[in-house]
Amino acid sequence: MITSAMFLKRVRQLWQSSELALVSQRRERRMRLLASLLMLVLGAAWGCFFALRGAWGIVLMDAALILCGLGVFVLTLRGESRRANLLLFGTLIVIIVATTLVLDVPSVAAPRATHLYLLPLAVAALMAFRDERLWLRYGVASLCLLLFTGLAASNWAPVSGYGLPDEVRIIGSWLQGVAAVAMMFMLLHILQTDAAERSELDSDLRSALREEQFALHYQPQLDSNGQVVGAEVLIRWQHPQRGLVSPAEFIGRAEKTGLIIPIGRWVLRQTCAQLRAWQDHPACRDLRLAVNISQNQLRQSSFVPEVLAMIEEYGIDARCLELELTETLIVQDVDDLTRKMAKLVERGVSFSLDDFGTGFSSLSHLKRLPLSTLKIDRSFICDLPADSSSETIVRTVIALGQSMGMTVIAEGVETEAQHRFLVDHGCTQFQGYLFSKPLPLPAFMTFIGNTVQARGAVA
Structure with a gap:
C-alpha cells in the first residue's frame, strides 16, 4: 500500500511547504524544542546566580538541567520523540520538586508556588504520551498530581540555607501562579483543538470510504x-x-x-x-x-x-x-x-x-x-x-x-x-x-x- 521511503520523502516535502496536516506532532515537536531551550536558559541563569553565592550544590543541579536540555534538543532533532519526552518529563519533575523543596521553602508571608507547575505538566503528559501505553500516559500525569498534592500540603524542606528571601518569593508566588495558570489554559486549548481536528479527520475518512x-x-x-x-x-x-x-x-x-x-x-x-x-x-x-x-x-x-x-x-x-x-x-x-x-x-x-x-x-x-x-x-x-x-x-x-x-x-x-x-x-x-x-x-x-x-x- 505505502512504503516508508515514500512516507519520509513526502513528509519532508509537506513540512517544508507548511502543508503537513499532522498538527499535533508539529506542536509537540515545537513544544519540546522550546522546553529544551528554556531548560538551557534557566539552567545557565540560575547556575550563574548561585555560583556567585557559592551554592555549588544548586549549581550542580543547574548543570544537570542544562545537560538534559541539550539531550532533549538533540533527540527531538533526530526524531526520537519518545526518548525525548521521557527525558524531558523526568528532568522537569525532578527539577520542580527539588526547586520547591530547596529554594521555595514556605513561610507565613509567602506560601509555596513552584509546585504549581506540576499541574500543567500533568496535562502536557497526557498530550506527549497520547500514543503510548495507558500505564505510561496516565502514570506520568498521576505522578505529577500526587507530587503536587504532597508538596502543597507539606512545609518540609530537606536542607536549610538555600531558600530565597520572602521579599523575592512574594513577587515570585504571584508570577509563578499566573504563569502556571496560563500554561494550563494554553495546554487545555491545544488538547481541545487536537480532539476537534482528530474528530474531523475521522469523519472525513468515513466519508472518503463511503464516497x-x-x-x-x-x-x-x-x-x-x-x-x-x-x-x-x-x-x-x-x-x-x-x-x-x-x-x-x-x-x-x-x-x-x-x-x-x-x-x-x-x-x-x-x-x-x-x-x-x-x-x-x-x-x-x-x-x-x-x-x-x-x-x-x-x-x-x-x-x-x-x-x-x-x-x-x-x-x-x-x-x-x-x-x-x-x-x-x-x-x-x-x-x-x-x-x-x-x-x-x-x-x-x-x-x-x-x-x-x-x-x-x-x-x-x-x-x-x-x-x-x-x-x-x-x-x-x-x-x-x-x-x-x-x-x-x-x-x-x-x-x-x-x-x-x-x-x-x-x-x-x-x-x-x-x-x-x-x-x-x-x-x-x-x-x-x-x-x-x-x-x-x-x-x-x-x-x-x-x-x-x-x-x-x-x-
Missing part, C-alpha cells in the same frame, strides 16, 4: 534488464477540498481508529479488479502488484477468507498478487501468521518482507515464514556507494536472499551509482525515483509502453 475518494498510484518495479515486472500499490486520498492527500496525513489515524481495515479491504479489492482488467493486456498480464498489509488487517480472522474470495470473484491469477509485510508485524504472533500465510501461498499468493533490516525480525522468522521477496530499506540504499557500513549491509541482505531462494528488491534507488552497485552485487529488482515516482494508472500505462518501446529500440 470512494481514495485513488491508487503505482510505483514501477524493474528488473536488471529495465523491464517492468510489477508495481507497488500506493494509496492516495482525493479530498474534495484539500486535493490529493498523502498517506502520511491519514494512515496513522486510520490505524488507531480501525478504519485501516475497511481501507485496506478497499485497496485489495481495487488491486484485484486491476489485475483482472490486465489479463487481456499483453504488456500487463504478467505484472505483479504488491499491496502493503497492516497489522490490524492481518489480525482479523476473516482476512484469509476475504482475500481468497476476492481472488475467486475476479478470477485473477493469484501469482500476480503480492502481499507486503513489515518486520514489526512478523514478530507479533509468528504461529498465527505462518498459518495464514501458508493458506494463501497454497493458492499462489506471494509474500514479501518490506523495509528489511529496520525492524527486529530474526533469521528464524525468515526460515519459518513462506516469504518469496526481501525488500532492502531505502535507509541503506541512500548512502550507497559512499558508506562502507551500508555497503556491507546491502551485500549481506542480497546474499542472504539469494541463499534462501528469495527475490531481492532494492527500494529508494535514486542515482545511477546506487543502481550500478546493486547490479554488480547481484540485486535483480529495483524501485525508486531513478526509474519513476508513483504514478496514477494512465501515467503508469504510458510508462510501461515507453519502457517496451525503449527495449525494442535497443534490441
Whole structure:
C-alpha cells in the first residue's frame, strides 16, 4: 500500500511547504524544542546566580538541567520523540520538586508556588504520551498530581540555607501562579483543538470510504534488464477540498481508529479488479502488484477468507498478487501468521518482507515464514556507494536472499551509482525515483509502453 521511503520523502516535502496536516506532532515537536531551550536558559541563569553565592550544590543541579536540555534538543532533532519526552518529563519533575523543596521553602508571608507547575505538566503528559501505553500516559500525569498534592500540603524542606528571601518569593508566588495558570489554559486549548481536528479527520475518512475518494498510484518495479515486472500499490486520498492527500496525513489515524481495515479491504479489492482488467493486456498480464498489509488487517480472522474470495470473484491469477509485510508485524504472533500465510501461498499468493533490516525480525522468522521477496530499506540504499557500513549491509541482505531462494528488491534507488552497485552485487529488482515516482494508472500505462518501446529500440 505505502512504503516508508515514500512516507519520509513526502513528509519532508509537506513540512517544508507548511502543508503537513499532522498538527499535533508539529506542536509537540515545537513544544519540546522550546522546553529544551528554556531548560538551557534557566539552567545557565540560575547556575550563574548561585555560583556567585557559592551554592555549588544548586549549581550542580543547574548543570544537570542544562545537560538534559541539550539531550532533549538533540533527540527531538533526530526524531526520537519518545526518548525525548521521557527525558524531558523526568528532568522537569525532578527539577520542580527539588526547586520547591530547596529554594521555595514556605513561610507565613509567602506560601509555596513552584509546585504549581506540576499541574500543567500533568496535562502536557497526557498530550506527549497520547500514543503510548495507558500505564505510561496516565502514570506520568498521576505522578505529577500526587507530587503536587504532597508538596502543597507539606512545609518540609530537606536542607536549610538555600531558600530565597520572602521579599523575592512574594513577587515570585504571584508570577509563578499566573504563569502556571496560563500554561494550563494554553495546554487545555491545544488538547481541545487536537480532539476537534482528530474528530474531523475521522469523519472525513468515513466519508472518503463511503464516497470512494481514495485513488491508487503505482510505483514501477524493474528488473536488471529495465523491464517492468510489477508495481507497488500506493494509496492516495482525493479530498474534495484539500486535493490529493498523502498517506502520511491519514494512515496513522486510520490505524488507531480501525478504519485501516475497511481501507485496506478497499485497496485489495481495487488491486484485484486491476489485475483482472490486465489479463487481456499483453504488456500487463504478467505484472505483479504488491499491496502493503497492516497489522490490524492481518489480525482479523476473516482476512484469509476475504482475500481468497476476492481472488475467486475476479478470477485473477493469484501469482500476480503480492502481499507486503513489515518486520514489526512478523514478530507479533509468528504461529498465527505462518498459518495464514501458508493458506494463501497454497493458492499462489506471494509474500514479501518490506523495509528489511529496520525492524527486529530474526533469521528464524525468515526460515519459518513462506516469504518469496526481501525488500532492502531505502535507509541503506541512500548512502550507497559512499558508506562502507551500508555497503556491507546491502551485500549481506542480497546474499542472504539469494541463499534462501528469495527475490531481492532494492527500494529508494535514486542515482545511477546506487543502481550500478546493486547490479554488480547481484540485486535483480529495483524501485525508486531513478526509474519513476508513483504514478496514477494512465501515467503508469504510458510508462510501461515507453519502457517496451525503449527495449525494442535497443534490441
